[in-house]
Amino acid sequence: MLRAFKFNIRSKIVIGYFLILICLGVSIVTVTDRIEALQNEVETITTRDVEIHNLIASIQYDAISxxxxxxxxLLTGDESYLAPYNKGVSQWEANYNSLYAYISDNxxxxxxxxxxxxxxxDWIIKAGEPTIAMKKQGMEDDIIAFFQNDVGKQQMDDLRTKFDAIGNQEVQSTKLHIIDLENKNRLLTIGIYVLLLIASIISFMIVSFVSRSIVKTIxxxxxxxxxxASSGGSLATRIHVNTKDEIKELGDATNQLLASLEAQSWIQSNVAEMATMTQGINNIELLAQSFLTKVAPMVNATYGVFYIRRGTGDQQRLEKLASYAGSGEETGKVSIRFGEGLVGQCALEKRVFLINQPKEQAPLITTGLVDFEPRSVLMVPIEYEDRLEAVIEFASLESFTSLHLKLxxxxxxDFGIAVNNVAGRMEVERLLSESQVLTEELQMQQEEMRMTTEHLExxxxxxxxxxKELEKAKEELEDYSEQLQKSSQYKTNFLANMSHELRTPLNSILILSQLLAENENQTLNEDEAGFAKVIHTSGTDLLKLIDDILDLSKIEAGKVILTVDEVNLTEIPELMKLTFNPIAEKKDIAFVIEMDANLPNVWYTDGQRLQQILKNLLSNAFKFTDKGSVQLRFEHTSQDMLAISVTDTGIGxxxxxxxxxxxxxxxVDGNTNRLYGGTGLGLSICSEFVKLLxxxxxxxxxxDKGSCFTVYLPQLSQEKLDSILLAQQEAAAAAELMAAESEVLEQEMIQQITENARTSEFAGKKVLLVEDDAxxxxxxxxxxxxxxxxxxxAGNGKRCLEILRSESDFDLVLMDIxxxxxxxxxxxREMRKDSQLQSLPIIALTAKAMKADRDKCLEAGASDYxxxxxxxxxxxxxxxxxxxxQVGN
Amino acid sequence: MDHDALDMSTDELPVSEWESIEIELLIEGLYRAYGQDFRHYLRSSIRRRIRNRMCMDGVATVTELLGKVLHEPDYVNKLVNDFSIKVTEMFRDPSFFHAFREKAVPMLRKLPEIRIWHAGCSTGEEVYSMAILLHEEDLLDKARIYATDMSEWAIDQAKSGKFPLKRMQAFTKNYLHAGGSKEFSGYYSTDSDYAIFNSSLADQMIFAQHNLATDSTFNEFHVILCRNVMIYFDPELQNRVHKLFHDSLSADGILALGSMEYLIAPWKQHYEELADGERLFKKKALER
Structure with a gap:
C-alpha cells in the first residue's frame, strides 16, 4: 500500500512519529478520564460518609443536648438551660432530613x-415537652413522678443503641466503598499498562516498518x-535504487562519483601501466614503439607517430622514431624543424594541439581494405624539466575526449622523465662500455709501451x-797479459838461463866431440869418429835450435831490444856473399844479388835484425833449393819502403x-823436416823481426818452381819503433789468448748472461724462514x-718479528703456521700492522690442505700459501x- | 644530462671529416682486399688504434696507411693485430668467477657433458681460469672448452699456456678472491719469465681462430663467455653476435658478459639474470 505512494524518508518518519503520538494521546486521555472518575468517586464517598457521620453525631448531639x-x-428551673433544648428541637429535624437524604438509598x-x-x-412528646411544661407550671411532683417512671430514659437508651448500630453500619459501608475504590484503582493501573503495551506495539510496528523501508534501500x-570495494574496485558497477527518496539521490550522487572515480582510475591505471611499461626499457626506440602501441588504443587513436628531439640550440629537430599503424617509412615526416608545421609548432610552444575534423589533406588511415580520413588529430609535447623531449601525434576516426586529453x-x-631516463641510461651504458674500451685500449697501449720499454731495458x-763482460774480459786480458808477460819473462829467463846452462855443457860436448871427430891421435876407428861427428853435428843443431828458441821467445816476450841506426845498404851484399857463397858453391847454385839503381845508400832500421832476417831467408832458400839459383834483390818502392826479395828455384x-x-x-809437411832438416823456426823468427821493424x-x-819471399821495411825512427814495439808486445800477449779464446769467450759470455738471468730471481735474495722444526x-x-x-x-713468531725489526730488507718470508x-x-697479523711490511710477500706453509686454514692464512695477511x-x-x-x-695493476 | 651533445672523442686530436672518410676507406679496403671485417667496430676505438699505429710507424696520413696495407701484405696482420685489444687477466673480475662457481656450476653439474665457448679469448688467461675452476669442481673431465679469437697471434699465445711471471701475483690474488679451493701454485711451473700452466688443464681445450663479425656458430654450447669483446662493436654487430649466441646456446644455457656490458634491448627478454650485477645470464625457455 505504501509502495504505491512512494513516501520519502522524512514523511515516513513524520507519519510514524505522528501515529505514535496519537497512540500516546489516546492512552493519556483515557487514563486521565479514568483517574478523574475515580477521584470523583473517592470524593463522593468521603464527603457523604463524613457528612453521614457528622449528621449522626449532630443528631446524637442534639438528642443529648x-x-x-x-x-x-428541670433541676434549676432556669430558663437559660432551655436554650440548647430549643436549639436541639429546632435543629435535629433538619439534620435528620439531611441524613435521610444521604441514607435513603440504603x-x-x-x-x-x-x-x-x-x-x-417520642422523647420530645413524651418526655421533653411534658416535663418542661410541668416545671413551668411548677408541678415538681409530677416531675419527680415522671422520673420515677422515666420513659424518656428508655427512649434515650434506645436511641443511643440505634445510633451505634447505624454508626457501625455506616463504617461498614465506608469500608465497602474503600474496597470498591481499591479494586477500581487496580483496574485502572492494569488499564494503563495495557494501553502502554498497545502504544508500544503500535510504535514498534511503525518504527520497524519505517526503518525497514529506509534501511532496505540504504x-x-x-x-x-x-x-x-570488495571486487577490487570494479568501478563499472552502478547502484540501482527503486525508491524515489533521498537514497535514490544518494545512489545517483554515488554513481556520479563512481563514474568520475572510474575515469580517474582509468587514467591512473593507464598511467601506472605506462610507468611499468617504461621500466626496464633501456632503448629509446623500443620505448617509443611501446609507448605508441600502448597509448594509441587507450585514446582510440588509429594512427600515431613518435618524434624525438635531436640536437640542441638552433639545431633542434624532431625525428620520427616510431609509428603506430603507419604504412612503413612513409607515415609522417622523418625530420621536422622546430616551428615547422603544427608538430613543429607544438614542439616550439610546448602545448597540446587538438584539431577536430582537419579539412586539409590529412594523412590517410589505412586498413587492409580502405583508407579513412581522420576526424581528429592531436599533438602532445613530452617535456622534462621544461625542455621538450619528444612530440607525439595521434589521429583518430573519432573525436578525442577530454578524458583522453587528461590521460x-x-x-x-611521467613519460618525459622516462624518455629522459632511458636516454640517460643509454648514454650511461654507452659511456660505460666506451670507458671500458678506452681503459682496455689504454692498458693495451700501456702494455705496448711497457713492452717497448722493457725491450729497451x-x-x-x-x-x-x-x-761489463768486455771490461771484465779486458781486465782478464790485462791480467792475462800481465801474467803472460810474467810467464813470458819467466820463460825468457828460464830459456836464457837454460840456454846458458845448456850451452855450457853443450859447448863442452861440441868441443869434445869435435876433438874426437878430428881423431888426431887416430885412437878411434872410422866408425867411432863418424859417431863423434854425428854427436858434433847434432850438438850444433841443438845449439842452433836453442838459439832460435831463445830468439823467438825473446821476440814473443817483447824482450828484443831494437836499435835504429844508419844501415849502409851497399855493405849488405858483401856480407851476404861472404856467408852464403860457400854454400852456393857447395850446392852448385847460383847466388845473384841485385841492387836497384835508385836505392838509397842509407836506410834507417835495425841493421843487426835486418841481417838476421836476410840470413834466415837466404839460408831457407838455399836449404830448399837443389839446383838453379837464389836471388837477392833490393828495391826502393814508390811507398818509400825498402823491398828485399829472396827468390829461389826450390821445391816451392x-x-x-x-x-x-x-x-x-x-x-810444409812432416817429411820436409826430415828431408831438409832445420827447426822450422827460421821463418817464424823472420816474420816476427819484420813485424818488429x-x-x-x-x-x-x-x-816445384820456387818461392819468392819479399820483405818490406819502412824507414824507422826511435819513437816509431817504440810504439811499434809496444803494440807488438800487447799484440803478442793478446794474440795467443784471443786466437784461442775469443770464440769460447763469446760463447761463455752469452752463457753467463743467460745463466745470470736464470738465477737472478733467486741469487742474492734475502729470505726469512720462520719455522721451528729443525x-x-x-x-x-x-x-x-x-x-x-x-x-x-727464525724459530718462532716472536723471533721473526725481532729480526724484521732490526733488518727489514727481506724479499720474501716463508711462514710456518x-x-x-x-x-x-x-x-x-702483527707483521701486516707495520706499514713497512705491508707489501712484503709472505708465503704461508700450511700443514693441512683444508680450505678453512687457507682462508685463515689469507685473512691473517699471507700473500699465498x-x-x-x-x-x-x-x-x-x-x-x-x-x-x-710485477707490472700494471 | 645532455645526451646529444656528447661526443666520445676524448683524443687530443679533433676528428676531421677527411680523416673519417680515410678511415672508412681503410676499413673498406681491409674488408675488400683481405676479408677482414671491421666495418661494425666502434669507430672511436678503431680511430684511436689507427692513430696509435700511425704514431708508432711514423705514418702521416691514414691514406698512407691504406697504401701500406694494400701493398705490403704483412702489414695487414700488424694492423689487424692492433685492432684486437688483448687486455685480459686470469680470474678477471674475481666476483664473476665466484658467482659462476655458485650459480652456474650447480646447473652444469647435472649435465652429462659440458661444452663451453670462450668467444674472444684473447691470450687465454680466462680459458685457463675456467679450466682451473672446473677442475676444482671436478667438472673438467666432462667439459670441452672451445676458445676462439680472431687474432691468430693471440690464439698461439693462448695455446702455449704461458703467462708472464710479472703478472702472476695479481693472478694469484684474483684466484684467491674468486674462491679458489686449492693451491694456485699447484697449477704451474716456472721458468725465468713465465709461469707455465700444467698441460693437463689444456687437455679439454680446443683453440681455433674465429671471427665474430663474419663467422657463424659451430656447435651448441652450455656456456658462452664473451667478456669485454662486444664493447668494441657497434649495435648492429652486437645484435648479430647476440643472435649468434642465442642460437648457439642450449636450453638453459648460460651467457656471460663483461662487467661493463649489458644485454641489448631485443635480447634482454630472452635471458634471466643469474647473479646480481655479475652479467651472468640464463637463457629462458623458448617462448611459444
Whole structure:
C-alpha cells in the first residue's frame, strides 16, 4: 500500500512519529478520564460518609443536648438551660432530613433512621415537652413522678443503641466503598499498562516498518558499494535504487562519483601501466614503439607517430622514431624543424594541439581494405624539466575526449622523465662500455709501451752486461797479459838461463866431440869418429835450435831490444856473399844479388835484425833449393819502403801451407823436416823481426818452381819503433789468448748472461724462514742456499718479528703456521700492522690442505700459501712468482 | 644530462671529416682486399688504434696507411693485430668467477657433458681460469672448452699456456678472491719469465681462430663467455653476435658478459639474470 505512494524518508518518519503520538494521546486521555472518575468517586464517598457521620453525631448531639438541657432546666428551673433544648428541637429535624437524604438509598439504614426519628419525636412528646411544661407550671411532683417512671430514659437508651448500630453500619459501608475504590484503582493501573503495551506495539510496528523501508534501500546501496570495494574496485558497477527518496539521490550522487572515480582510475591505471611499461626499457626506440602501441588504443587513436628531439640550440629537430599503424617509412615526416608545421609548432610552444575534423589533406588511415580520413588529430609535447623531449601525434576516426586529453596530460608528465631516463641510461651504458674500451685500449697501449720499454731495458741491460763482460774480459786480458808477460819473462829467463846452462855443457860436448871427430891421435876407428861427428853435428843443431828458441821467445816476450841506426845498404851484399857463397858453391847454385839503381845508400832500421832476417831467408832458400839459383834483390818502392826479395828455384810451397810456414815449428809437411832438416823456426823468427821493424813479409810460391819471399821495411825512427814495439808486445800477449779464446769467450759470455738471468730471481735474495722444526729448517735452508739465496731462520713468531725489526730488507718470508710462542697467523697479523711490511710477500706453509686454514692464512695477511709436505719445484715456482717485480695493476 | 651533445672523442686530436672518410676507406679496403671485417667496430676505438699505429710507424696520413696495407701484405696482420685489444687477466673480475662457481656450476653439474665457448679469448688467461675452476669442481673431465679469437697471434699465445711471471701475483690474488679451493701454485711451473700452466688443464681445450663479425656458430654450447669483446662493436654487430649466441646456446644455457656490458634491448627478454650485477645470464625457455 505504501509502495504505491512512494513516501520519502522524512514523511515516513513524520507519519510514524505522528501515529505514535496519537497512540500516546489516546492512552493519556483515557487514563486521565479514568483517574478523574475515580477521584470523583473517592470524593463522593468521603464527603457523604463524613457528612453521614457528622449528621449522626449532630443528631446524637442534639438528642443529648435536649436531654441535658431538659434535665438542667428541670433541676434549676432556669430558663437559660432551655436554650440548647430549643436549639436541639429546632435543629435535629433538619439534620435528620439531611441524613435521610444521604441514607435513603440504603433501605435497612433508612428504616433504622425512621425508627430513630420516631424515637426522638417520642422523647420530645413524651418526655421533653411534658416535663418542661410541668416545671413551668411548677408541678415538681409530677416531675419527680415522671422520673420515677422515666420513659424518656428508655427512649434515650434506645436511641443511643440505634445510633451505634447505624454508626457501625455506616463504617461498614465506608469500608465497602474503600474496597470498591481499591479494586477500581487496580483496574485502572492494569488499564494503563495495557494501553502502554498497545502504544508500544503500535510504535514498534511503525518504527520497524519505517526503518525497514529506509534501511532496505540504504543496505542496497551499501551492498553495492561493498561489492565495488570488495571486487577490487570494479568501478563499472552502478547502484540501482527503486525508491524515489533521498537514497535514490544518494545512489545517483554515488554513481556520479563512481563514474568520475572510474575515469580517474582509468587514467591512473593507464598511467601506472605506462610507468611499468617504461621500466626496464633501456632503448629509446623500443620505448617509443611501446609507448605508441600502448597509448594509441587507450585514446582510440588509429594512427600515431613518435618524434624525438635531436640536437640542441638552433639545431633542434624532431625525428620520427616510431609509428603506430603507419604504412612503413612513409607515415609522417622523418625530420621536422622546430616551428615547422603544427608538430613543429607544438614542439616550439610546448602545448597540446587538438584539431577536430582537419579539412586539409590529412594523412590517410589505412586498413587492409580502405583508407579513412581522420576526424581528429592531436599533438602532445613530452617535456622534462621544461625542455621538450619528444612530440607525439595521434589521429583518430573519432573525436578525442577530454578524458583522453587528461590521460595524455598525466602520461606526459611521467613519460618525459622516462624518455629522459632511458636516454640517460643509454648514454650511461654507452659511456660505460666506451670507458671500458678506452681503459682496455689504454692498458693495451700501456702494455705496448711497457713492452717497448722493457725491450729497451733488456737491450740496455744486455749491452751493459756485455760492456761489463768486455771490461771484465779486458781486465782478464790485462791480467792475462800481465801474467803472460810474467810467464813470458819467466820463460825468457828460464830459456836464457837454460840456454846458458845448456850451452855450457853443450859447448863442452861440441868441443869434445869435435876433438874426437878430428881423431888426431887416430885412437878411434872410422866408425867411432863418424859417431863423434854425428854427436858434433847434432850438438850444433841443438845449439842452433836453442838459439832460435831463445830468439823467438825473446821476440814473443817483447824482450828484443831494437836499435835504429844508419844501415849502409851497399855493405849488405858483401856480407851476404861472404856467408852464403860457400854454400852456393857447395850446392852448385847460383847466388845473384841485385841492387836497384835508385836505392838509397842509407836506410834507417835495425841493421843487426835486418841481417838476421836476410840470413834466415837466404839460408831457407838455399836449404830448399837443389839446383838453379837464389836471388837477392833490393828495391826502393814508390811507398818509400825498402823491398828485399829472396827468390829461389826450390821445391816451392803449396798454397794452403803458405800461411802456416810463418808459424813456429811449421814446415810444409812432416817429411820436409826430415828431408831438409832445420827447426822450422827460421821463418817464424823472420816474420816476427819484420813485424818488429814495422814491415811486412809477402810470399809468392809455386810448387816445384820456387818461392819468392819479399820483405818490406819502412824507414824507422826511435819513437816509431817504440810504439811499434809496444803494440807488438800487447799484440803478442793478446794474440795467443784471443786466437784461442775469443770464440769460447763469446760463447761463455752469452752463457753467463743467460745463466745470470736464470738465477737472478733467486741469487742474492734475502729470505726469512720462520719455522721451528729443525729437520724442515735444515732441508729448506739447504735447498734455498743451493739457489744462492740468503736465508735467515727464525724459530718462532716472536723471533721473526725481532729480526724484521732490526733488518727489514727481506724479499720474501716463508711462514710456518704451527709454531710455539707465537703462531703463524698471529705473526702475520702483527707483521701486516707495520706499514713497512705491508707489501712484503709472505708465503704461508700450511700443514693441512683444508680450505678453512687457507682462508685463515689469507685473512691473517699471507700473500699465498703452499701446503706441506713441500714440493720443492712448486715452492720455487711460487717463489719466482713472488720475487718477480710485477707490472700494471 | 645532455645526451646529444656528447661526443666520445676524448683524443687530443679533433676528428676531421677527411680523416673519417680515410678511415672508412681503410676499413673498406681491409674488408675488400683481405676479408677482414671491421666495418661494425666502434669507430672511436678503431680511430684511436689507427692513430696509435700511425704514431708508432711514423705514418702521416691514414691514406698512407691504406697504401701500406694494400701493398705490403704483412702489414695487414700488424694492423689487424692492433685492432684486437688483448687486455685480459686470469680470474678477471674475481666476483664473476665466484658467482659462476655458485650459480652456474650447480646447473652444469647435472649435465652429462659440458661444452663451453670462450668467444674472444684473447691470450687465454680466462680459458685457463675456467679450466682451473672446473677442475676444482671436478667438472673438467666432462667439459670441452672451445676458445676462439680472431687474432691468430693471440690464439698461439693462448695455446702455449704461458703467462708472464710479472703478472702472476695479481693472478694469484684474483684466484684467491674468486674462491679458489686449492693451491694456485699447484697449477704451474716456472721458468725465468713465465709461469707455465700444467698441460693437463689444456687437455679439454680446443683453440681455433674465429671471427665474430663474419663467422657463424659451430656447435651448441652450455656456456658462452664473451667478456669485454662486444664493447668494441657497434649495435648492429652486437645484435648479430647476440643472435649468434642465442642460437648457439642450449636450453638453459648460460651467457656471460663483461662487467661493463649489458644485454641489448631485443635480447634482454630472452635471458634471466643469474647473479646480481655479475652479467651472468640464463637463457629462458623458448617462448611459444
Amino acid at each position: 435536649m436531654e441535658t438541657a431538659q434535665r438542667g432546666f 433501605p435497612s439504614t433508612k428504616k433504622e433512621l425512621e425508627e430513630i426519628k420516631v424515637t426522638i419525636q 543496505k542496497q546501496v551499501v551492498s553495492t558499494i561493498t561489492e565495488i 595524455l596530460e598525466e602520461i606526459e608528465k 733488456e737491450q740496455y741491460l744486455i749491452a751493459e752486461q756485455k760492456t 810451397i803449396p798454397k794452403d801451407k803458405q800461411k802456416l810456414i810463418f808459424e813456429a815449428f811449421q814446415q 814495422g814491415g811486412s813479409i809477402e810470399l809468392n810460391s809455386t810448387i 729437520r724442515n729448517v735444515f732441508a729448506l735452508v739447504h735447498a734455498l742456499e743451493s739457489k744462492n739465496m740468503q736465508v735467515t731462520v 704451527m709454531m710455539p710462542l707465537m703462531d703463524g697467523y698471529e705473526t702475520m 703452499i701446503s706441506k709436505p713441500l714440493q720443492m719445484d712448486q715452492l720455487f715456482s711460487l717463489m719466482r712468482v713472488w720475487l718477480t717485480k
